[in-house]
Amino acid sequence: MASQFWKPGAERPPLLTDEDDGLFVMAAQPYYSSGYMTIERQRQTLPAFKHRTPLLYLIENHATTIVIGETGSGKTTQIPQYLVEGGWSEGGRLIACTQPRRIAVQTVAARVAEEMHVTLGQEVGYSIRFEDMTTPGVTKIKYLTDGVLLREMMEDPLLVRYSVIMVDEAHERSISTDILLGLLKKVQRRRPELRLIIASATLEARSIAAFFDTSAERRSQSQAMDLVFPSRKPAILSIEGKTFTVQIFYTEEPVSDYVRDAVSTVNSIHKLEPPGDILVFMTGQDEVDETVQLIQHETENRHSDLVALPLYAGLARVDQEHAFGPIPRGKRKVIVATNIAETSLTLEGIVYVVDSGFSKQRFYNPIKDVEALITAPISRASAQQRAGRAGRVRPGKCYRLYTEDDYTNLMSAETVPEIQRSNLTSTILQLKALGIDSIMRFDWLASPAPEAMVRALETIFAIGAIDSDAKLTSPTGFQIAEIPLHPMLGKTLIASCALGCALEMVTIAAALSVQSIWVPSRGRQKELDEAKLRFAASEGDHITYLNVFEGFLQSQRSAQWCHRNLINYQALKKVEDIRSHLSKLLQRLGLAVKSCERDIKVIQKAIVAGFFANACQLKISVEQGCYKRIRDGEEVFIHPSSVLFRVSPKWIIYHANTVTERHYVREITVIESPWLMELAPHFFHHKSMEY
DNA sequence: TTCGGTCGT
Secondary structure, eight states: OGGGSOOTTSOOOTTOOBOTTSOBOOOOOOOOOOSOOOHHHHHHHSGGGGGHHHHHHHHHHBSEEEEEEOTTSOHHHHHHHHHHHTTTTGGGOEEEEEESSHHHHHHHHHHHHHHTTOOBTTTEEEEETTEEEOOTTTOOEEEEEHHHHHHHHHHOTTOTTEEEEEETTGGGOOHHHHHHHHHHHHHHHHOTTOEEEEEEOHHHHHHHHHHHOOTTSOOOGGGOGGGOSSBSSOEEEEEOOSOOOEEEEEOSSOOSOHHHHHHHHHHHHHHHSOSOEEEEEOSSHHHHHHHHHHHHHHHHHHTOOEEEEEEOTTSOHHHHHHHHSOOOTTOEEEEEEOGGGTTTOOOTTEEEEEEOSEEEEEEEETTTTEEEEEEEEOOHHHHHHHHHTTOSSSOEEEEESSOHHIIIIISOSSOOOGGGSSOOHHHHHHHHHTTOOOSTTSOOSSOOOHHHHHHHHHHHHHTTSBOTTSOBOTTHHHHHHHSSSOHHHHHHHHHHHHHTOHHHHHHHHHHHHSSOSBOOOTTOHHHHHHHHHHHOBTTBHHHHHHHHHHHHHHTTSOHHHHHHTTBOHHHHHHHHHHHHHHHHHHHHTTOOOOOOTTOHHHHHHHHHHHHGGGEEEEOTTSSTTEEEETTTOOEEEEOTTSTTTTTOOSEEEEEEEEESSSEEEEEEEEOOTHHHHHHOHHHHHHHGGGO
């Protein structure tokens, strides 16, 4: 096998041809698979295998290689192994492969360890927040979230331990991916020996290649164009996937009610098409549930054999698993899902996709400084991704509930990158901590609105993380940046150390960092509300979390106790893990982690010290439960999930907010108004004048 | 009066 590799110094492999613009492109080829095989044989049948030699050649000769790898090409599992085989891990150097999601990091690392016949955590390891499964000096391939690699750059800005960094799923354009790519471009200038591999779906590849193309930049005489090695012009390699063709159908007229049309489309597929599961894309939980009910209702009326199952993130784990499980023989499965099925989860056996053409997307309004969740048309890239879900097992069909004209003329080519749709407080602080002094001049893959950057700078200035020259403060700014939490929560933790309640605050911060400490209970809302009441603190949600965790410890971490109280056992185990990591981190920063021994007021004050910008006052004689945000007068409402919903205390402070039908605020704690002046005089002495 | 697209340090 080894003799097949391209080796440095050898001639260019024959598979490659130059395109006019100097980019290397290789066309996709058909792929066939067979039955049972050994791991080695399986590896060789992956489409990536026949590109191994050209790939190693391109990586040797180009600073950046863009890999267009379709689903099932094997790029994620194989390319890092080829790099090891090609010598890139020699001399103790590491090969990194980043992923946007933790679950992918863990499963891919486990698979590759198996393929290489090594124990996970040795030659092949992974790293996600608070979980480092690598062995220094031994690990050669490291899978990690792009967020973790960004964190590592705070310690090691040039990432000197790495010889090759592969950024996978770059087309998803998460905030971390965008920032990472911007920083890696900078690192390349200082480290010409570093190689980047960027794996992306087709549509995004050209713009990413253009971003990394520094070949036209001015350089000294001695570095004439043809003498530069490796080439600063990115190479592009396309690897075909193991997918089948998907036939696309559009509606002839625009659709006025896509829920109703999805249901009738499902019924006609069932009536007219051969067996095969159906996947329906809807925008949110309510729509998913409604669609499931309508399908079931029609099924009962017509005595047909459809089994409709919901799938969304807020569903209890057991209910999610139903969508993956078997159904009675002779019936057809219909999975009605949110966007979770577009990227996060892969369903086997889907042959038909019904695409509503919409999804819920976050949009940030920097003027009002609010993030809104809005149902909006998806992009063509997204529509293609959804259609692709029908072609995993055999040729499939995709029914788009919109016209071809709308697809071509109304929908945008790509989804707006997340960085242009988000509040940037965390992002900007992190860039500051990485030594990026001029945020405005940073080489963004996609630049956020200047107003959004100004808002973020205002926020990190308000919490004292930067000074009036926009320089990171010492020690506060550095400490907040060190803590892997939202800067306002980081500031709260630091304040809690000074106030002597850090032991309680790390628990609260950990509870705020997990998805939810409660078991998802759609349809059992009353039951959940009753369970919450058992722990509810009059001070609000933060102290309620503390009560839950203390109850958990008193129950001796009993899973039964959790079950009885509708508490998510796995989430609480995670909370315990995170709090111990946070506690150690604070100690490492030289801060005191002490308990306030049930003196709740100091905890509330610590929250004020970090979240004062989110203080709100109850509006009298307006709509019930309507608050005004002190800083700007924005109208907000307590979210029904809060223990303070309908309690309406005079002064509150919130942890998070989203605009949906209304501007809702979540995770609320009662405060006393004098605390605002006491803990954030710099913020309120002039702000309060405005109202 | 009643509600959360999906991720991440």
